[in-house]
Amino acid sequence: MPTIAQAIRAALLEPDPRAKAFAARAVARDFAAGRLSFVFDVPMPDAPGRPETPVLLPPSQMPKRGKGGSERGRIALWHALAHIEFVAIDLALDMAGRFGAERGPGFVADFLSVAADEAMHFALLARKLRSLGSHYGALPAHSGLWDAARETAHDVAARLAVVPMVLEARGLDVTPATLERVRAAGDENGARILERILDDEIRHVRVGATHFTAICAERGESAENLWKMLVRRHFGGAVKPPFNDSARLSAGLSRDWYAGVA
Template identity: 75%
Template sequence: MPSSATPSVAHAIRAAMLTAEPEAKAMAARAVARDWRAGRLAFAFDVAMPDAPARPDTPQLLPPNAMPKRGRGGSERGRIALLHALCHIEFVAIDLALDAAGRFGAERGPSFVSDWLAVAADEAMHFALLARRLRTLGTFYGDLPAHDGLWDAARETAHDIAARLAVVPMVLEARGLDVTPVTIERFEAAGDLRSARILQRILDDEIRHVRFGTTHFARVCQERGESPPQLWKSLVERHFRGAVKPPFNDSARRSAGLSCEMMAGVA
């Protein structure tokens, strides 16, 4: 059992979220997950999560509708732009997972913290793989603009664990299950097999991340006496600015625990 001198998991999570430099944030997230697994952090929530995580000076953050068009990844320039966008998504996903563990862990328990710190460590590893791949292509994370729309979902759902699970893993990450196979095919067709292998690794991990979301969402629904499909649809309609619509990666979604009812369009 942790002693009274053992630092709290909340304090470690907050420190990682307030680390701005990208590689340092990735290392901090992996360290939090490692220390939690090893019993070096107490299940204690003695500090609040920040309203927003620390961010580096680059990339320049633009509104989503002001982002330059990336093309479809046929040219090397287009592939670099796509890899940079994916690298930024993984960078923000580190903080999304950390925030879930730190913001809702007290109410959801140690297993919830374990799952979302594992996700944070995965996202940190994904970021590192993509950042390294960008460097081999002669560029760096931060060289191109990006948008901060993903963190908007965290702000919108900071009040309710059910809303957070419904929107972040079960909509945003699930969308990655749908689009990543096509992206992999484009990189393979262009002969960029190294990038394709990285994206396949990310896809395999994201199935597990979405499954964490669906599993914990089902538990919350059971506790509240709610129907998972009905609550999911109502929360997505209330908190997600967009539509959930095909094409879907049916097999990946089923593996992640998303039912057919949760694949129906949400206007």
């Protein structure tokens, strides 16, 4: 029987976007069906496989998207969202593969489920790009999204604090406004895609917050205090308002968590 670590590593190293999305969903299905042994016999790679395109640029060198109502602006928006979801596949896979041995099967199952969701989101966004006459890889993309994984590879609490509880939580804040702009422009298909992503991301943040709180209880630490310390230490940016307080609360993050670091 193949091991869970082998399957996750293979999915992480897959460079082709479509194949990676299929692989992530297959790993989640196979683990749930008992077709992968709970053995961590290979290490996770330092960096995941990437396609030749999109060209990855530092944030300061990313071109402006253009006006939201223009064809160029619409394509740039959906391309940026597709890239976020593509990298999110790897972030969830790496979470399960890097920390699963210490955290157990429930942790692995949770983050493989997240990876499968992100793969589905990417597939929806890639199809959206094709409907606009473009494709994933047609534009440059942000190079820094994997930095959070590299910075927190040593500590599961730090990874949980930064990836689901900061980066994904930021999606809860910004997606509703994007969704309304898309719907106001008459793109109901795009609005439904964003609604699905928002609903799933609330669950993803809740998964991260639940596991983080459990780790803090094991360590005898205050969850809110440790989160604030880890974010200050390992997150390179700012935790910026405005916040979607209702979505964050649904995901297990009360305002007491993030008000002190905003």
